[in-house]
Amino acid sequence: RNTGNILYTPADGRMYLIDHSRSFRTYTGRPRSMKKLKIELPGELGKRLEALEPETIREVLSPWLQEVQIRALLKRREKLLPGSE
Numbered sequence: 001r002n003t004g005n006i007l008y009t010p011a012d013g014r015m016y017l018i019d020h021s022r023s024f025r026t027y028t029g030r031p032r033s034m035k036k037l038k039i040e041l042p043g044e045l046g047k048r049l050e051a052l053e054p055e056t057i058r059e060v061l062s063p064w065l066q067e068v069q070i071r072a073l074l075k076r077r078e079k080l081l082p083g084s085e
Contacts, residue, residue, distance in 0.1 A: 026068050028075040041080060050081050 007016040022031075029035075041049065054074050061070055 024065055024069045024073065026072045028072050028079070039080065041082075046080075046082055049077060052077070 005017065005019040007018060008014065009016070030037075057074065057077075058070055061073075065073075
């Protein structure tokens with residue numbers, strides 16, 4: 001993500017993330033700018049990510065994504081889960 005893909009509403013200061021196209025790339029590694037960062041998910045987010053079943057993800061996303069994109073997304077999900085490093 002870059003600063004051009006983050007929008008703010010002046011009235012309430014809400015942040016909106018746009019352009020999620022890189023979310024569906026087939027590369028499973030971290031972007032160069034994030035390789036050295038330690039990533040920790042807040043407890044609830046980690047639990048919810050872990051609870052997502054791969055078959056459910058496939059079922060929901062298959063109308064829009066190719067299988068190779070889904071596999072890459074699942075691999076990145078796996079890397080984010082606790083104890084994966």
